[in-house]
Amino acid sequence: MNIILLGPPGAGKGTQAQRLVDKHGMRQLSTGDMLRAAVRAGTPTGLEAKAVMERGELVSDTIVSALIGDELDAMGSGTGAIFDGYPRTEAQAISLDAILAERGRKLDHVIELEVNEDALVERITGRFTCASCGKGYHDSFEQPKVEGTCDRCGGHEFKRRPDDNAETVRTRMAEYRAKTAPILPIYEARGIVAKVDGMADMDEVTAAIESIVAG
Numbered sequence: 001m002n003i004i005l006l007g008p009p010g011a012g013k014g015t016q017a018q019r020l021v022d023k024h025g026m027r028q029l030s031t032g033d034m035l036r037a038a039v040r041a042g043t044p045t046g047l048e049a050k051a052v053m054e055r056g057e058l059v060s061d062t063i064v065s066a067l068i069g070d071e072l073d074a075m076g077s078g079t080g081a082i083f084d085g086y087p088r089t090e091a092q093a094i095s096l097d098a099i100l101a102e103r104g105r106k107l108d109h110v111i112e113l114e115v116n117e118d119a120l121v122e123r124i125t126g127r128f129t130c131a132s133c134g135k136g137y138h139d140s141f142e143q144p145k146v147e148g149t150c151d152r153c154g155g156h157e158f159k160r161r162p163d164d165n166a167e168t169v170r171t172r173m174a175e176y177r178a179k180t181a182p183i184l185p186i187y188e189a190r191g192i193v194a195k196v197d198g199m200a201d202m203d204e205v206t207a208a209i210e211s212i213v214a215g
Helices: 013-023 032-041 044-054 059-077 090-102 117-125 166-180 184-188 201-214
Strands: 002-006 027-030 081-084 108-115 129-130 136-138 193-197
Touching: 013 027, 013 081, 013 201, 027 032, 027 059, 032 044, 032 059, 044 059, 059 081, 059 090, 081 108, 090 136, 090 184, 108 184, 108 201, 117 166, 184 193, 193 201
Parallel strands: 002 081, 002 108, 027 081, 108 193
Antiparallel strands: 129 136
């Protein structure tokens, strides 16, 4: 099975993708991660991408398509793929169709985690972690049992990501809408788009995705 998982940063896409990986043995294909791995490994596609980036240019759709093709070949036909961050344009959507078809695959589902922007801002800006062990907390939803003391390791220092602020979150949301809007109609016309309430409890979101995948 091959799916595209859509959702803005903070929608829980990473968590849900990992649950699909754990339960179904699928592979999450993030173009950014694949690009960095290919450059580190010195693969032909990685070397081509490195040269482009060193010139300060954007990596072309052709290179990204080659990366995805390489990864699908390495995975083998028995492993399903979760596409994360790709496609973002109509041209990339067409390219993905071709990449899959060449390997006897097809796109089964496009699942979008829908979110309320104001609620998402609260969810993200309230996040903080223990500086020692990394356990996550939240101003509204999960405070340490003893104020100022980490439940897991007993540490007393906490930190927040500098980009977890309202302005950055709203900018990310606008970018997501701009990038996603062009591709949704393509897949809606095929009847393979399903929308899930990304603001629901994490386990409820997982159950909703599982019902879609089970078909």
